[in-house]
Amino acid sequence: MISLNSGQYTYRIRGDIESVEEQLTRLYPDSLNHEFAVADFDIEIQQTSLLRTLLRPQVTLNIEGHKPFNPIHPSKLLPSIEWAMNWCVSAYDHTKLLIHCSVAVNNGKAILFPGKSGSGKSTLSAYLGLNGWHLYSDEMAIINLDTGYVEAVFRPASLKNESIEIIKPFVQASEHYMSCTTKGTHKGDIAHVRTMSKDVYDTLEPCKIAAVLFLNFDKKQRFNAYEIDKSIGLAKVISNGFNYSVTGEAAFSILVSIVNQATILEVSYSEMADIKELIAELVL
Amino acid sequence: MTPSGISKALFLATLTQQKSITELEPKEADSLLRAAIAAHMHGVLANTVNQRLSLLLPLPLSRHCASIHTFSFAQKNQVAAAAKLLSEQLSSAGIPVLLLKGAAYIVGSKPNAQGRLISDIDILVQREALTTVENALQKNGWRAKPLNDYDEKYYREWSHELPPYIHSESGVTLDIHHNLIPLSSGKTINIAQIDATKVWVANNLYIPSDAYLILHSAIHLLLNDDTEKGLRDCFDLHSLIQGYLASGSVDSLRAIFIEANCEAEFSILIHLLNRIFKTQYSELLSTGVQRLSWHDRVLVSSLYKTIFPRTDYLRHNKSALARQHVYIHGHLSKMPLLLFIQHICYKGYRSAVKRLLGETFFKSLPPKK
Numbered sequence: 001m002i003s004l005n006s007g008q009y010t011y012r013i014r015g016d017i018e019s020v021e022e023q024l025t026r027l028y029p030d031s032l033n034h035e036f037a038v039a040d041f042d043i044e045i046q047q048t049s050l051l052r053t054l055l056r057p058q059v060t061l062n063i064e065g066h067k068p069f070n071p072i073h074p075s076k077l078l079p080s081i082e083w084a085m086n087w088c089v090s091a092y093d094h095t096k097l098l099i100h101c102s103v104a105v106n107n108g109k110a111i112l113f114p115g116k117s118g119s120g121k122s123t124l125s126a127y128l129g130l131n132g133w134h135l136y137s138d139e140m141a142i143i144n145l146d147t148g149y150v151e152a153v154f155r156p157a158s159l160k161n162e163s164i165e166i167i168k169p170f171v172q173a174s175e176h177y178m179s180c181t182t183k184g185t186h187k188g189d190i191a192h193v194r195t196m197s198k199d200v201y202d203t204l205e206p207c208k209i210a211a212v213l214f215l216n217f218d219k220k221q222r223f224n225a226y227e228i229d230k231s232i233g234l235a236k237v238i239s240n241g242f243n244y245s246v247t248g249e250a251a252f253s254i255l256v257s258i259v260n261q262a263t264i265l266e267v268s269y270s271e272m273a274d275i276k277e278l279i280a281e282l283v284l
Numbered sequence: 285m286t287p288s289g290i291s292k293a294l295f296l297a298t299l300t301q302q303k304s305i306t307e308l309e310p311k312e313a314d315s316l317l318r319a320a321i322a323a324h325m326h327g328v329l330a331n332t333v334n335q336r337l338s339l340l341l342p343l344p345l346s347r348h349c350a351s352i353h354t355f356s357f358a359q360k361n362q363v364a365a366a367a368k369l370l371s372e373q374l375s376s377a378g379i380p381v382l383l384l385k386g387a388a389y390i391v392g393s394k395p396n397a398q399g400r401l402i403s404d405i406d407i408l409v410q411r412e413a414l415t416t417v418e419n420a421l422q423k424n425g426w427r428a429k430p431l432n433d434y435d436e437k438y439y440r441e442w443s444h445e446l447p448p449y450i451h452s453e454s455g456v457t458l459d460i461h462h463n464l465i466p467l468s469s470g471k472t473i474n475i476a477q478i479d480a481t482k483v484w485v486a487n488n489l490y491i492p493s494d495a496y497l498i499l500h501s502a503i504h505l506l507l508n509d510d511t512e513k514g515l516r517d518c519f520d521l522h523s524l525i526q527g528y529l530a531s532g533s534v535d536s537l538r539a540i541f542i543e544a545n546c547e548a549e550f551s552i553l554i555h556l557l558n559r560i561f562k563t564q565y566s567e568l569l570s571t572g573v574q575r576l577s578w579h580d581r582v583l584v585s586s587l588y589k590t591i592f593p594r595t596d597y598l599r600h601n602k603s604a605l606a607r608q609h610v611y612i613h614g615h616l617s618k619m620p621l622l623l624f625i626q627h628i629c630y631k632g633y634r635s636a637v638k639r640l641l642g643e644t645f646f647k648s649l650p651p652k653k
Contacts (some may be wrong), residue, residue: 038342
């Protein structure tokens, strides 16, 4: 059994954790131990069946009595644990507004990157996290419903397929770490990258949201960024909400004030360098 | 490492507020939270925590409680909206919407509504009106959930409800009942009487009278092979019955059970609630409730063992024999012996395959056309 603290939430992971423990320890330094702690979420690694244990072993994740993911081979466990950790938050924490996006911060100002899978948001935010920015979250913005500020979690970024090789050269400093790659998950090859040390994470404070960028990655397209109408921007942010319908009125009013103050852009790009210049201006 | 868990007695004492959560050790508080979530009762747990108390609790606990308050509030609005929509959609077909179970508690603001989690909306319609209802629903964006042939046959021939419908936009699941109990059970629920005594809540929207809400919940608990949400049913029943007895008599309540050929179930229910909630039923037991037969005493004991969720966080909770007993009793109450044997052979085959080849073996098959 391990207790894993993501800065915001405490997870208990139990069952046969041996195959992932070493990797988790590297992804979450100074955040993981074998002591008991009252946990926000309980994740149990279970064997699926008698015969399979002998012939073709499979494990499944039991999260507080739910099994939202398909069983997988024990060697493919690491990404599933990361997904399960995201699932817990989106299913159970309605004290915050949760928006499906990655969040990068510089100069005390946050930029949200909502976007479909394939938009390059994870690649971009991992790149930023490894190059002087702070990666507040790779999967969801955790927004305080009273202040509208976005809060940081100590979680790695998740990289898929060719993004892994793109990002690898930037993993240089001692506070960076890239996990081993898990091949052949239902999302392809997956690796996770830690972009900061726990000490740095501990200095991070909730931040005002300065901009929301809807990304479209297209190799054939020229760089193009244009501001979109606030009301359309609001609707697009809401459509990325994990728990917007649950948090209701409070979520609506805080999003209205966020969208009114932030720059809302639609961005098409094929080179990360183009985006870098644009976002540097947004957090001046 | 397996967690040590808390005793069922401590679990119940905190949920019924005989013991304050703040008196628990951190490990006990953690087990309480896990067990409450597994029992679908973290809403009930959250009801025991007010703002002052929540400051004294470990953060994961107070956060879960705050979160479920928000969820519960949103759910109430969503259920009300879905019920209103249904009542409008079925009104042109001349069908009154009679809500059952969770949706009825919430829309009718029953004493157990606060923190009650629901996964779908249940309605009761006359059997003759089923085709009209299905047509009206399909015209309004509802789609029947695809099932395998066996389950489809089970629903259509023997069950008291249709295969679930799902609304294509909102994702709301709708269970349409034409009776409270499977047709194969031999019990006789007077659906016309439920309809005649229904209570108006809004335009074309109704809930059953309190006595029938209790009868239905009791049937769901006692004539069922699956007691996964059994403890939650008991808490519903406790609060509904206490509410009923504040103005109604135990005799009038029992009369409803007798009419449905469920007198034995009424006694079993009160004995079971007495085991859980203790003192509040001692007077009832001495005046209005039959002594139990030898078999029913064993059944109460088996039920008591199986209503708690299967989780490592509750101690003494692996009573396989009691679960078998409740499973067989539940099935035999729903269907004659011969049908039961056919049914368990089929289900037994599927479960053996699942045990050998894994939970998702059948899910990977392409859907049958």
